[in-house]
Amino acid sequence: MTSTQTESSTALRPGAVTIAIWLAAGIAIAGVAALLLSHTPARQRLIGILAAAQGAACGWLVSLVGTRLKMRSPVAAIVGGVVVGAASVALTSVLWWQAHARQLKADYKPPKGAAMAMAMLNQATDPSDPQAKKEMDDFRADLKARAMPPDTSFPEYLAFRVSSFSNSRSAGQILFGAELLLAGLLCAGFARARAARPFCESCGEWILPIRRHEFTGDDANEIAVLTGSDHQTPFVSASVVLSQCRCAGRRPEVLVVLESADRKAAVRRSSTDQDSPLKLAEEAFSELAARIDAAQGLR
Numbered sequence: 001m002t003s004t005q006t007e008s009s010t011a012l013r014p015g016a017v018t019i020a021i022w023l024a025a026g027i028a029i030a031g032v033a034a035l036l037l038s039h040t041p042a043r044q045r046l047i048g049i050l051a052a053a054q055g056a057a058c059g060w061l062v063s064l065v066g067t068r069l070k071m072r073s074p075v076a077a078i079v080g081g082v083v084v085g086a087a088s089v090a091l092t093s094v095l096w097w098q099a100h101a102r103q104l105k106a107d108y109k110p111p112k113g114a115a116m117a118m119a120m121l122n123q124a125t126d127p128s129d130p131q132a133k134k135e136m137d138d139f140r141a142d143l144k145a146r147a148m149p150p151d152t153s154f155p156e157y158l159a160f161r162v163s164s165f166s167n168s169r170s171a172g173q174i175l176f177g178a179e180l181l182l183a184g185l186l187c188a189g190f191a192r193a194r195a196a197r198p199f200c201e202s203c204g205e206w207i208l209p210i211r212r213h214e215f216t217g218d219d220a221n222e223i224a225v226l227t228g229s230d231h232q233t234p235f236v237s238a239s240v241v242l243s244q245c246r247c248a249g250r251r252p253e254v255l256v257v258l259e260s261a262d263r264k265a266a267v268r269r270s271s272t273d274q275d276s277p278l279k280l281a282e283e284a285f286s287e288l289a290a291r292i293d294a295a296q297g298l299r
């Protein structure tokens with residue numbers, strides 16, 4: 001094996017291992033969140049809202065873990081995020097369902113004499129009059145329904161959850177599916193936002209914001225000129241973010257977002273942009289950094 005092959009195989013390894021550890025941590029977070037939320041009082045189990053909060057909380061936690069692990073695969077973050085968010089909400093729902101089913105079984109008392117009445121009814125000959133026969137059949141069905149233990153299936157639990165506003169069994173299932181989707185997407189959104197941040201391969205650190213300032217009015221247009229941003233219409237605001245990694249002597253990365261009054265001509269320029277990066281001359285950068293410091297009273 002040549003030295004380049006060794007290098008490429010070792011370079012590949014941390015990515016897959018990092019993603020695996022991150023996913024394992026995410027599943028642990030999903031499980032803990034599900035166990036904690038399974039104790040939510042029945043009145044606070046708001047359909048949709050609680051699932052969204054759970055998905056967002058899981059997403060926030062997995063993104064923190066991702067930052068520590070330097071997990072920077074946006075695709076893995078989306079796929080893993082959907083799984084973690086949806087799994088957490090699904091597990092909470094299963095735990096609620098089991099508690100609900102236990103309660104139903106504990107509360108169930110078969111009516112006294114129902115079994116005997118049923119046996120007698122079954123032996124009785126059906127009346128010839130169709131109206132009387134129908135009444136007897138209805139009575140049999142009613143007696144059977146009351147003597148039967150309650151339905152403790154999961155679909156029945158989902159129907160019970162939505163019973164305050166819908167009698168449809170499928171409504172419960174559709175809402176449950178929507179809850180899983182919402183939680184999964186929110187979780188994935190948080191995880192992806194973190195994983196997609198710029199990363200410096202040289203020092204192996206995230207390129208994080210060190211200064212940010214929003215300029216308005218004339219200052220905004222001066223920033224536009226300074227950063228060489230095209231402007232036919234005047235801008236009302238210019239927000240500038242300087243970000244840095246740990247590399248010694250390296251100039252911070254620059255992100256400028258310019259907005260016009262009608263908000264139609266928003267211009268976003270970044271020095272980390274892959275297609276057309278914002279390139280600033282040394283003097284322009286020094287001037288920009290000095291203006292941010294002056295605006296924040298640091299100089």
Ligand SMILES: [Zn+2]
Binds near residue numbers: 201202
């Ligand atoms: Zn660096």
